[in-house]
Amino acid sequence: MYAVIDIETNGGNRQTGKITEIAVFIFDGYEIIESFTTLINPESHIPQYITELTGISNQMVANAPKFYEIAKKIVEITENRVFVAHNVSFDYSFIQKEFKELGYNYTRKKLCTVKLSRKYLPGHSSYSLGKICDKLNIAINGRHRAAGDAQATVELLKRILEQQKTTEPTLF
Secondary structure, rough: OOEEEEEEEEEEEOOOOOEEEEEEEEEEEOOEEEEEEEOEEOOOOHHHHHHHHHHOOHHHHOOOOOHHEEEEHHHHHHHHOOEEOOHHHHHHHHHHHHHHHOOOOOOEEEHHHHHHHHHHHHOOOOOOEEEEEHOOOOOOOOOOOOOHHHHHHHHHHHHHHHHHHHOOOOOO
């Protein structure tokens, strides 16, 4: 069972950046069986260039829950599931940092669809989510938004699993 996750942040630096949106899709290898998506108040400023990229503004997150208010849900929905993301180290490190700030050690088995795409879908000039999905005709409804990117990652994982002929890919 997989927890396919995407986050949006107020900056690319894990040390100083904060999560502004998260989407988690529970995927059984065939279909999505559960999902959770929310904006998150990062309790810090979202720069204009991030708003232009994601469409997420300071106004949008002003009344959104803070990470600590959704932390239990993240723990529960991802428990005993493989944490999957496109460039998993980015998403995982931000989430781990948020939990560390709360005094909790968040650990999950991880799977990276970038690495798996390179292995099982070779020959592409780019493995960025937008470009690989474009080449594979996977629609992204809401690029640079957590739900849109996570949904596309689920579809990409389906293609990888079909190519791999198993629902238990190598963990990284």
